[in-house]
Amino acid sequence: MISVQDLVVRFGPVAAVTGVTFAVGEGSSFGIVGESGSGKSTVLRALSGLNPAWTGRMTIAGQALAPKRDRAFFRRVQMVFQDPYGSLHPRQTVDRALSEPLLVHGIGDVDRRIRQALAEVALPAAARFRYPHQLSGGQRQRVAIARALMCEPEVLLLDEPTSALDVSVQAEVLNLLADLQDRRRLTYVMVSHNLAVIAHLCPMIGVMQGGEMVEMLSADDLRAGRTTHPHTGDLRRLSQELEEA
């Protein structure tokens, strides 16, 4: 579904991503982990079209991506950001936020689609006419996910979708993402610094350090400790050390 080859992203003289290659099958999930500044979010932003200054080759569903994307692309690929406070317009109701993508893409049947989207992310129908500040963090992230799903995309790009949430809410959102993937055969690329979260949702994982993807391995190999690059080993050790009570 998604293929990225030799992706390089530069900010002026600095190369933030230096030659990243990976592929994701349809209906599967690929996780990217790394520390701040490793370039993991930059890969996602290049893929989503938010950063046009890249070189290399990226295709989605067989179509090569140009630096500038057309409307059909955004119908196919949507993104969910880390902070649901920052990604929802504070003065727009949930109804407005969810109808916007439909208006942009000229999709009709707005009323039914919004009701359905709210039900799909397990939000009460009453949330429709609320403002973001009237919702909890977890509810807001559900709205952001519902908005991303409005024009029935095939690919969701997830940038730290649960790191601003409480652990109990994180569990609910991760379960929701897994259910949606099953139901709609969505393809995910998820970025996070939390190894356990990535391994939970993604069968294949890429580890980034200093703009390079230093290792690609399966979640099973990661859990079993079959790592080859020392940085992966370090991240794994730290994650295990901290999860033991």
Added chain:
Amino acid sequence: MLVEIRNLTIAFPTAQGMSAAVRSVSLDLGAEKLGIVGESGSGKSLTARALLRLLPPAARVSADVLRFDGIDILSASERDMRRVRGKRAGLIMQDPKYSLNPIMTAGAQIAEAWANQRHASRREAAEAAIDLLAQVQIRDPRRVAGMYPHEISGGMGQRVMIAMMLAPDPELLIADEPTSALDATVQAEILRLMEDLVSRRGMGLILISHDLPLVSHFCDRVVVMYAGRVVEELQAGALAQASHPYTRGLLECLPTLSHPKARLPVMARDPAWLS
């Protein structure tokens, strides 16, 4: 006892009458590391802020005892409180981006905290700031002292905050989600640093977080709060023996590397926890 809290209740006026955000919380703290764990809205931050009397003006606070090193916080004058805040008890908040002054260099901010209530020259203060930056394990303290907050990373910003809070040699450090804005590696480094400095200086530490295993790693004792109440108190090493279903739920809903689960258990909230 450094901190004594008996029956602390904090309420806010709403259209439906007073609504209690913290209900009859009792805590004691000596020169030790105490973790307070709970979700957003559990009252963990309010409890810690009540100690410094840093609550929103609308808050109504009542307690049988609320003391910091023998000072009665409820009746202390604003002048007395100013001698506690910053000087004897420091507060570190979540995001250094918002808690550092954007138009002062890191060194100048630390020097200001150090020189406050000390009779020292500007030069001594500047030297002390560099020394403090070295203590929080910044490799090139002289260079970082001259940098502005926007020029430094989140992890370094939090080290600067810690250096600033340690400058007046406080007896208590309150850290409110000090590492939630940082990634896993830096998070562990900052918590380890804080633990080490606090132990070495014989200070008290209150570490507030929503991550139970993480907190228990760096504290002696953990208090679990739910809906304004303390539902369980545990020795840090004894998380496995947690008996309250809420505490168990907090532990089980975390994805882990060592125990993969197809589906994460979701917290089933029992109304009985509220009584």
